[in-house]
Amino acid sequence: MSDLLERLRGRGWRLTSQRRVVAQVLDGDHVHLTADEVHARAARELPEISRATVYNTLGEMVSLGEVMEVSTDGRAKRYDPNAHHPHQHLVCSRCGTVRDVHPSGDPLADLPAAERFGFSVTEAQITYRGLCPACG
Structure with missing residues (x-):
């Protein structure tokens, strides 16, 4: 069973066949699919799955905190x-490919106190951009 399926099951989330196939499509490293890509892949396994079901399932997974939306x-x-x-993200500026990266260091600690302007900083989102090998 995938990590995502295990987490969802652990939360007591009812795994219908539609929800299960969406979770299976999302499982794996470096997976950053659009909703339409999730629907296309899920439909190969479960042809009757609707686009609305995929969108609703993705929304529920995001609300549960088990999947993140990346823009x-x-x-x-x-x-x-x-x-x-x-992790952070590495994005191809041309084709939009997204990869997970794990840079060393703590981005919260890297922000000097003088640049915090009194904020209590709790999160940092860093996106690295460039050209992937296929576009480079």
Whole structure:
């Protein structure tokens, strides 16, 4: 069973066949699919799955905190199942490919006190951009 399926089951989330196939499509490293990509892949396994069901399921997974929405440059939202594994993103500026990266260091600690302007900083989202090998 996938990590995402285990987490959802552990929360007592009812795993219908539709929900299960959406979770299975999202399982894995470096998975950052759009809702339409999730629907296309899920429909290969379960042809009767509707686009609305996929969107609703993704929304529920995000609300539960088990999947993150990732937005890059106004493109379609992508869904990242690695919600419980701290990481940043590397995005291809041309094709939009997204990869998880794990830089060393603490981005919260890297922000000098003088640049915090009195904020109590609790989170940092860093996106690295460049060209992937296919576009480079």
